[in-house]
Amino acid sequence: MLSFLEDLKENEEPLQDSDCCGNGCTNCILDNKPRPSNRVLLAGKRNVILSYTKFRLLGREELGSGPNGQLLLLHFAHAADEEDGERPGDTVLDIPPGHHVMLRVGCLLRPYSPYWSDFVAKEFRILVKLQPEGPMSRHLQAVQPDDLLEFRGPIGQYVHDPQPAKCIYIIAQGVAIAPTLPLVRQVLDNEEDMSRLWHLVCARDLQHVYFREEMLEFAQFWNYRSCLHLPHQQCDSSACQEARHCAQQCPQLRDNLRNKETAKVSRLDAAELATHLNPAIPGQRVLIVAGDSSFQKIIAQIGTQSLDVDPANIYML
Template sequence: MDQMDMISENDCCGNGCVNCVLNVGFRKTSNDILDGKYNVISDYQKFRLLSKYPHNHMGSDKDNLDCGIGEVLELHFRVSELPINAEDFALLIPPGYHVMMRQQLPTGQVCLRPYSPFWVDSLAMEFKILVNLAPDGPMSRFIKGLQVGDCVEFRGPIGAYEYSSNTKAERNVFVITQGVAIASTIRIVNDILDNEEDFSHVFQVACYKDLDHAFNRNVLRDFNKYWNYTSSIYLAHQRCPDDMCKTAECTGKCTWFLKKLWYKENVHLSRLSESNLSDISKGSIDSSTESVFIIAGSKNFQESVTKLIKKLTLESLKTNIVLL
């Protein structure tokens, strides 16, 4: 049976997501076979929480926990109960796709929220997600109370865009993200860079509030070792301690800020502007080169960046704009 036939309005989380499950559906069953394995998450499946800690940009897992951001949690799940003939199953979540978390709250309300795994081990049937806790969100309160060993239901994968490797000609891939939404793009970028036959050049533009909220910053640093990768970080509201810059926001010239930067890290203390995007794309886009713009963030952010692309006439017959 096609998974679209299994979807009802109850599968929608009601948050107005760009890639609503009612519009794009779950990934079709016919594509859910990899090396003879079936997708364990095609229907709601219980996953056990293996670890939970504040996300930090300095490193992963249990390193540098003092740098963690309390309102953003990194959660690691593994399938709880293996199905019969477990060797025939795997966890198949394509890069850029989401999974739907379902939980019945004490009030009886059923909460649904989509999350984008930034790390997946298909054979071990494990994945990791970043969760940005909302102060008064019912699902956020549930997640905050989760303990290692607890089980949560997930289903998926949900999405409309699947990156295909480019082995015939040059291609520009612009990945523009806002805050924690960068998690949905990490695996896409990693797949491109790990494929020696992919001729794509990746331009990553990560927009954050400040360095303390620069999610996956360490991953961007690791990506910078590849010849076909360039990253830029934009900080909209960076402040320095004790007003070292004597201004409302940091100027980027004080000793404190300069010591925070990593080797060859390209950081700008401003919002992403039209001129910034023009400089980033200059010399890369022409009528003969295919370009893909992958935009991840809030609806307002996606709309604003899309307008910039169109205003700069970066859009052409060989341009594809993808909203995650």
């Protein structure tokens, strides 16, 4: 085992200040150095993404565009280097739930959070919201299947221990719902994990809620609850047009919700959050927040009180 670890160290690129993207990420790569997880060490394999490595774009799907930018689903697979002497079976791709990866194009660096990855096939998918005038957005807008892009990771600090069972509140804003999907899956896929999940999703309106199909699949599990917060939801009825947003009892909103979907037409504030406290349910409270830094700060503040979460158990993705 020791020589295997020594080999790993030799293969890893040393981390330098220039590896930070400079965007002030909560989990900066300089404080969260990509390193092999226990899962990888136990498998006796090498995690291909620990140093910058090439991934081939397998698929690209445009999810539509609007005033807030265009959305792309990108699917990548590791492009094995034929000269490195490794057999495909010697390596894996390990991006644990809640971790992100860094994309490097020349000296431009930007973090992205996979919403799906495959350990053995060495593939992952990201949802990208293109920012008008953004340098990486310009690059990603132009990528086509078969193009090669370089990624490094995994970067993050969240680790889930299924024992003892916990009450896990996962709160996501807009496209940042993507990295929360693997967090939900890791609990639901483990039949022995008795943790309960509350998945609270904040978006402008129903049109801006992504991964609804996945949430409906999750809703079949006894330990998963979700709620959509849609403060700008507005149908074409004259009453809702006049109020500039739908009423909580709006029949059109109800018709647009699918079985088991629950929506509130208000922002997620301290009082709303407190309705999910469920004090009778035992278990340590854990809060995970995915969104931009101001959203993370506000939710962490109100979550401490409304959900009775110890600040040590709050994780920002």
